[in-house]
Amino acid sequence: MFRVKNPQDLGASIAFMLIGLAGLYFGKELTFGSASRMGPGFFPTWLNVLILAIGVAIGLKALAIEGPGVEPFQVRPILFIVAAILIFGYLINVIGLALSAMLMTVFSACARRGVKMTETALLGAGLALFSVIVFVYVLGQAVPAWWGR
Amino acid sequence: MDLNFFQNLATGFGAAASLKNISFGLIGCLVGTLIGVLPGIGPIATIAMLLPITFGLDPLASLIMLAGIYYGAQYGGSTTSILVSMPGEASSIVTCIDGHQMARQGRAGAALAVAALGSFFAGCVSTVFVAAFGPPLAAVAQQFNSPDYFSLMVLGLVTAVVLAHGSVIKAVGMVLVGLLFGLVGTDVNSGVTRYTFGISELWDGIDFLPLVIGTFGIVEIINNLEQGALPHPAAATRFRELWPSREDFRQSWRAVLRGTGLGSILGILPGGGAVLASFASYTVEKKVAKDPSRFGKGAIEGVAGPESANNAAAQTSFIPLLTLGLPSNAVMALMMGAMIIQGIQPGAAVMTKRPDLFWGLVASMWIGNAMLLVINLPLIGLWVRLLATPYRFLYPAILLFCVIGVYATNPSIAQLVLTAFFAVFGYILTRFGCEPAPMVLGFILGPLMEENLRRALVISRGDPMVFIERPISAALLAITAIIVALTVLPQIQKTREKAFQE
Numbered sequence: 160m161f162r163v164k165n166p167q168d169l170g171a172s173i174a175f176m177l178i179g180l181a182g183l184y185f186g187k188e189l190t191f192g193s194a195s196r197m198g199p200g201f202f203p204t205w206l207n208v209l210i211l212a213i214g215v216a217i218g219l220k221a222l223a224i225e226g227p228g229v230e231p232f233q234v235r236p237i238l239f240i241v242a243a244i245l246i247f248g249y250l251i252n253v254i255g256l257a258l259s260a261m262l263m264t265v266f267s268a269c270a271r272r273g274v275k276m277t278e279t280a281l282l283g284a285g286l287a288l289f290s291v292i293v294f295v296y297v298l299g300q301a302v303p304a305w306w307g308r
Numbered sequence: 309m310d311l312n313f314f315q316n317l318a319t320g321f322g323a324a325a326s327l328k329n330i331s332f333g334l335i336g337c338l339v340g341t342l343i344g345v346l347p348g349i350g351p352i353a354t355i356a357m358l359l360p361i362t363f364g365l366d367p368l369a370s371l372i373m374l375a376g377i378y379y380g381a382q383y384g385g386s387t388t389s390i391l392v393s394m395p396g397e398a399s400s401i402v403t404c405i406d407g408h409q410m411a412r413q414g415r416a417g418a419a420l421a422v423a424a425l426g427s428f429f430a431g432c433v434s435t436v437f438v439a440a441f442g443p444p445l446a447a448v449a450q451q452f453n454s455p456d457y458f459s460l461m462v463l464g465l466v467t468a469v470v471l472a473h474g475s476v477i478k479a480v481g482m483v484l485v486g487l488l489f490g491l492v493g494t495d496v497n498s499g500v501t502r503y504t505f506g507i508s509e510l511w512d513g514i515d516f517l518p519l520v521i522g523t524f525g526i527v528e529i530i531n532n533l534e535q536g537a538l539p540h541p542a543a544a545t546r547f548r549e550l551w552p553s554r555e556d557f558r559q560s561w562r563a564v565l566r567g568t569g570l571g572s573i574l575g576i577l578p579g580g581g582a583v584l585a586s587f588a589s590y591t592v593e594k595k596v597a598k599d600p601s602r603f604g605k606g607a608i609e610g611v612a613g614p615e616s617a618n619n620a621a622a623q624t625s626f627i628p629l630l631t632l633g634l635p636s637n638a639v640m641a642l643m644m645g646a647m648i649i650q651g652i653q654p655g656a657a658v659m660t661k662r663p664d665l666f667w668g669l670v671a672s673m674w675i676g677n678a679m680l681l682v683i684n685l686p687l688i689g690l691w692v693r694l695l696a697t698p699y700r701f702l703y704p705a706i707l708l709f710c711v712i713g714v715y716a717t718n719p720s721i722a723q724l725v726l727t728a729f730f731a732v733f734g735y736i737l738t739r740f741g742c743e744p745a746p747m748v749l750g751f752i753l754g755p756l757m758e759e760n761l762r763r764a765l766v767i768s769r770g771d772p773m774v775f776i777e778r779p780i781s782a783a784l785l786a787i788t789a790i791i792v793a794l795t796v797l798p799q800i801q802k803t804r805e806k807a808f809q810e
Contacts, residue, residue: 167741168740168741170476171737171741174740178488182488189500189502190498193770197766199498199502202757203503206488207489210484210485215476232736232739233534236530237730240526240731241731244724244731245724245725247724248715268700270530270533279704281702282701287482302715305755
């Protein structure tokens with residue numbers, strides 16, 4: 160059997176192959192056209208084929224040459240940071256910048272272990288005030304400040 | 309150098325030196341340094357985060373502010389390298405080596421001052437360089453036709469990939485993925501939507517900000533969080549005096565000169581820029597030194613040379629962007645993105661149609677450098693104190709400002725979903741050893757490349773030989789082929805690896 164000598168490359172290979180295949184699959188409706196009359200699918204198809212080819216090449220390299228392993232994915236930071244971004248996005252028009260900034264601070268603070276809640280709440284309040292003053296009053300951004308519109 | 313040169317510079321200073329523009333430049337420098345000094349945040353992430361605040365300004369003011377942010381961020385990066393040995397990005401890695409040793413010996417002030425003075429000198433020289441070489445290059449660029457542009461972009465992307473650190477093949481893959489992301493949205497030629505998955509927010513294409521803030525800003529936060537405790541400067545740094553001694557000056561002025569020359573030239577190369585320049589300068593300084601063993605133990609030339617070189621290169625790398633419309637590295641891709649948002653298509657036309665803009669930007673480079681010197685030397689103490697702020701307070705703030713920036717520019721939840729998507733996407737790919745910088749280059753160039761390919765092939769009726777038959781295009785492709793051949797050769801590959809390890 161083949162032995163994976165470079166897990167990092169294997170990961171990259173799989174990622175590129177998936178992107179190339181997804182690109183081809185979702186672009187299959189696009190007209191390819193011909194070189195003199197390029198359709199909307201011409202350039203993307205070539206790109207996807209090349210991405211796929213690179214994925215295969217990196218995959219072969221991963222089997223042939225030793226290399227570093229993949230460091231374990233840490234779920235906690237990603238999960239909380241992504242959650243913080245999405246919560247902010249969904250709530251800003253409902254509860255306004257100040258409250259969603261506070262909520263976001265709490266969520267993003269949870270991306271670390273050992274969160275101190277009082278400290279975080281104070282930080283959140285400070286950031287909320289600061290961002291309302293700077294973004295709404297000074298820079299005049301069209302964002303609801305204290306409550307939704 | 310003719311009279312025009314001075315007239316042009318006068319136009320530039322006339323346009324840039326209004327009180328409004330200078331104050332935006334000043335704010336840019338300050339805020340850029342402020343963010344750039346935070347450990348683990350490099351110029352790319354800094355510019356990406358601060359882009360939104362420049363959107364409300366008129367084009368010249370916003371470019372001046374952006375340039376200020378860029379220089380500030382770079383200087384901030386050097387400060388962190390010297391004080392805590394945490395380079396924000398590749399171009400300050402070499403500054404860490406001797407700069408941090410100097411800081412440990414209590415000579416942090418001298419290192420910072422030499423970095424600032426060297427950068428200022430390099431900035432002055434390279435501004436003249438841009439002013440002198442911009443117009444002739446733009447004249448050449450006007451001879452360019454679609455096939456030539458396409459080949460030029462191929463050359464630019466290939467050299468960018470070769471000169472970047474890390475795996476070449478992965479970088480090529482990332483460029484292609486970036487090109488693909490650049491195509492999302494409505495195809496201008498056929499009106500067909502591509503890769504929009506029925507989401508109407510994607511019809512105009514993926515916005516620049518969610519992509520760069522996701523892949524740079526937020527990925528950096530996640531990576532820093534994983535590393536756990538970040539180093540504190542208080543433990544390692546003591547200030548004896550700020551001003552370098554006479555001996556320091558004597559040792560460093562030649563290094564500054566060499567670094568400036570090297571940086572100015574390397575910055576123009578497509579794919580060159582600050583990183584390559586600082587590495588090259590460090591290597592040169594080590595080679596010419598009478599006693600190379602001092603390097604790595606706090607040799608001031610090891611700070612003066614690379615710092616001058618990276619600043620010179622940072623400026624001359626504007627040349628390909630402003631004359632050919634080709635960003636040579638990720639920072640320039642950000643600048644190009646900002647210009648496009650302002651309604652300016654970078655290229656030779658800017659110089660003829662909007663001379664105030666081109667020369668104003670050139671003048672603002674010098675103004676920006678002068679400001680860095682004026683504000684940063686006195687403020688070093690403040691930056692040091694800022695560095696001591698625990699990361700657990702910093703990152704929620706950074707994240708919040710990133711998100712507000714994205715949302716305020718285009719108030720739609722789709723923007724934030726995209727930001728989160730690119731954060732996860734960028735995180736996964738960095739884990740597999742794929743750098744996101746080439747992807748941004750590809751993303752910016754995607755639509756341009758397709759359009760020029762299409763036009764070239766329409767002109768030639770589908771014959772790909774057009775790329776070889778036109779002399780300019782053929783020459784560019786030949787250079788590309790030589791560069792590719794050189795990297796594949798094992799001997800060169802070894803030296804390249806060695807160069808990046810040092």
